Amino acid sequence: MTVRQAAVLVTAAVVLVAAAFGSVLVNSASLPVSAGDVLDALPLIGHGNDPALEQIVREIRIPRTVTAIVVGAALGMAGALLQGALSNPLASPDVIGVTAGSGFGALIILLAWPDAIAWVPISALVFGLAATALVFVVAWSGAGGGSIARLILAGIAINAVFTALSTALMASFPDEVSSAIFFIAGSLADDGWRILQHVWPYMTVGMIAALLLIRPLDRLALGDDVAQSLGQRPRVVRLLAAGTAALLAATSAALAGLLGFLGLVVPHAVRLAGGTASHRFVVPASALAGAALLLAADTIARALAAPSTFPVGPIMVVLGVPLFLWLLRRAV
Numbered sequence: 001m002t003v004r005q006a007a008v009l010v011t012a013a014v015v016l017v018a019a020a021f022g023s024v025l026v027n028s029a030s031l032p033v034s035a036g037d038v039l040d041a042l043p044l045i046g047h048g049n050d051p052a053l054e055q056i057v058r059e060i061r062i063p064r065t066v067t068a069i070v071v072g073a074a075l076g077m078a079g080a081l082l083q084g085a086l087s088n089p090l091a092s093p094d095v096i097g098v099t100a101g102s103g104f105g106a107l108i109i110l111l112a113w114p115d116a117i118a119w120v121p122i123s124a125l126v127f128g129l130a131a132t133a134l135v136f137v138v139a140w141s142g143a144g145g146g147s148i149a150r151l152i153l154a155g156i157a158i159n160a161v162f163t164a165l166s167t168a169l170m171a172s173f174p175d176e177v178s179s180a181i182f183f184i185a186g187s188l189a190d191d192g193w194r195i196l197q198h199v200w201p202y203m204t205v206g207m208i209a210a211l212l213l214i215r216p217l218d219r220l221a222l223g224d225d226v227a228q229s230l231g232q233r234p235r236v237v238r239l240l241a242a243g244t245a246a247l248l249a250a251t252s253a254a255l256a257g258l259l260g261f262l263g264l265v266v267p268h269a270v271r272l273a274g275g276t277a278s279h280r281f282v283v284p285a286s287a288l289a290g291a292a293l294l295l296a297a298d299t300i301a302r303a304l305a306a307p308s309t310f311p312v313g314p315i316m317v318v319l320g321v322p323l324f325l326w327l328l329r330r331a332v
């Protein structure tokens with residue numbers, strides 16, 4: 001690892017720690033407490049003199065901070081995996097249909113069965129993976145199956161199908177649409193550890209698989225012929241990478257709704273900053289940078305809207321679009 005790449009990793013880690021500290025301290029509940037009071041309520045380092053504040057910090061603020069870190073890291077890794085596997089710098093979870101599928105799965109519960117809201121994350125996860133499975137079936141079936149172009153085109157088609165289904169569902173339940181706004185816009189909930197307890201095993205499996213795919217993806221970047229000579233099977237590597245990215249993105253949607261741009265722009269940024277496309281650097285750097293970016297955006301959203309709540313999705317777009325346009329200009 002070069003000094004430049006190490007500096008990128010260290011910078012991302014420092015920003016992440018600062019953002020986590022700020023996330024815990026930001027007072028979106030309009031409580032008359034100081035930073036010292038909040039620090040006193042933290043586990044391990046605090047004395048817990050205020051039981052009410054201790055409960056707010058440990059059961060609301062820390063879980064939200066952890067959720068933002070996990071989701072940001074997962075989306076950053078998902079984007080890095082897809083862009084490497086498909087050799088397409090514009091690849092993101094949208095390409096394989098997982099975002100549209102997860103959105104439809106969540107809307108089914110939010111609109112048709114609002115009393116069963118506890119099933120929203122599970123439904124989002126199931127339908128996100130189902131949409132990705134459909135993309136794989138279409139892309140890998142028939143003559144010439146398994147090509148990158150065919151996978152991308154299949155993803156566009158399946159994405160359009162689930163987007164249309166979501167639109168039809170909202171048109172069928174217009175009175176319930178307001179309850180789904182925060183999921184559609186992308187938002188981190190203040191419901192403690194409940195959702196994390198349901199989905200952390202899937203997220204853990206996805207992250208471990210992403211790390212195991214680093215070496216195969218680096219070999220794949222040398223070309224299919226070279227990768228085969230090194231013992232890799234390009235189609236299998238692409239399938240595993242896309243499946244892992246789908247698992248990470250679907251789990252992220254289950255935790256935080258539909259968040260755009262992060263999985264697209266973060267791998268671009270770390271490749272440019274580090275001066276390399278090696279997945280040994282890009283995947284972990286994308287995880288750190290994605291976590292730091294989402295956590296910072298959520299903290300900004302909470303600070304601007306306090307004491308009300310505001311979805312993090314629009315803030316991500318405000319931060320992501322200028323960064324993406326700048327990266328695009330640098331690339332050209």
